[in-house]
Every structure is written in C-alpha cells, then in structure tokens.
Amino acid sequence: MAEKAIVEKAKKIFENFLVRQGSRKTPERYSVIDELYALPQDEHIDVEGLFLLMRNKGYTISRATIYNTLDLLVECGLAVKHQFKDKVALYEQALTYKHHDHHVCNQCRKIREFSDERINLIKEAMGNEFQSAITSHSLVLYGDCHIPDCDNLIVL
Template identity: 80%
Template sequence: MADTVLIDKAKKIFENFLIKQGNRKTPERFSVIDELYILPEDEHIDVEGLFLKMRNKGYTISRATIYNTLDLLVESGLAVKHQFKDKVALYEQALTYKHHDHHVCNQCQKIREFSDPKINEIKDSTGRDFKSQITSHSLVLYGDCKIENCENLSALQAF
C-alpha cells in the first residue's frame, strides 16, 4: 500500500516547483507522481513501463507527457534518473532517497541496490587527494547472473 502522506508531500513539493518555474499544474503530471510513488522504493521504471502501467489503469496520458513530467520530477529532486549501459533511462522516486549504488546483471537485467561504507571511504580519500569536495558519485557494477532458477532470466528466455 502506498504511503499517502509521502505522495501528498511529493505533490506539494512538485506544485511549489511548478509555480516557481511558471509551469502548468495538470492532473496528468500529478498522476505520474501517484504511479511513481506507489512503486517499491527500490524499483526502477522506464517511460514505456510507466506508460503501459498507467494506460492499463485507465489513464489517458501520452508518452511525451510522461517524459516531460519525469524530467521535471528529476529537476525538482523528486525522481532520480539512471542510465545503465546502453539501456533506456530508468527512474526511481527520490523523496526518501538514500544514496546507494547498483549491481546490474548482464544476463537477467535485474538491478540490485547496495551500500558499502568502503565506497564512501574511497570517495573521501579521492576528495582529499584531488583537493575537491566530492558532492556525488555513481557506481554501477555489471556481472553475470549465477542465481539458480533466476525468475528474470527465465522470463527473458521465454521470448
């Protein structure tokens, strides 16, 4: 069940952002928040997946509106955009975002999130070495699936 308090907070932040930017507040834009924020926190979705999900629920919304709204959500800090290898852009909600890195399976395409304090130590050390305040980083590890009976790999092989 989605956290309605979280969704309402995201909508208020987005509304203030749209007003400040001089953009229109349309029901379609707010419906994208509804659908993005009902996903599990660790789920990533692309525009096509979001479009199909919304169409199946009876929304009348275009892919262009979803693209544009997701760009606005990224700009407002309510979504994070990821580009893994040569794949399409994936998005995840960002209101409760805690920095994490990703492992992507080359075989089944499953994305797993992880955090490791050693990465922060490397980030801090590199910042000291380069006399730089490191403000962000992105780490994606790619590997081949060794999970026995992997549901994602089985689904891919069905096609």
C-alpha cells in the same frame, strides 16, 4: 512517514516547483507522481513501462507527458534518472531516497541495489587527493549474477 504522506509531500514540492517555473499544474503530471510513488521504493521503471502501467489503470496520458513530467521530477529532486549501459533511462522515486549503488546482471539484466560504507571511504580519500568536496557519485557494477532465479528472459 506513511506512503500517503510521502506522496502528498512530493505533490507539494512539485506544486511549488511548477509555480516557480511558471509551468502548468495538470492532473496528468500529478498522476505520474501517484504512480511513480506507488511502486516499491527499490523499483526502477522506464517511460514505456510507466505508460503501460498507467494506461492499464485507465489513465489517458501520452508518452510525451510522461517523459516531460519525469524530466521535471528529476529537475526538482523527486525522481532519480539512471542510464545503465546502452539501455533506456530508468527512473526511481527520490523523496525518501537513500544513496545506493547498483549491480546489473549481464544475463538477466536484473538490477540490484546495494550500499557499502567502504565506497564512502574511497570517496573521501579521492576528495582529499583531488582537493575536492565530493558531493555525489554513481557506481554501477556489471556482472553475471549466477543465482537460481537468473535467466535470460528478464530485460530492462
């Protein structure tokens, strides 16, 4: 699906959600979708980063509007919220979301996404052991990445 089609689909889902909730459909809310979905699919962003990005592009939007809109986007399934250690919440787009897990470097704080089928095997085994239909999971691995581009200047 082309990027523009994805954004339009996200906006339609959001519009239907807002109508069901009896919430206002404001241009500022839709601009948050535009900017969140303009990011690379594997990018995670916090409210402050999104606020600065939008301000630099000429939007007149408050941090509160961004916070509230991101909460609504999470609620309707258009954004995923992550909390890594004691850092601020980070968000990523969810419409084309394929489940993945994360590695966070303790030094440079860089977030890397990964998928491993063995995790699904563990999830299935634990579901059987606990007699539970496991519907989701979250795995974050923390460690020192020891790669050439790792440095202490990058922060979340």
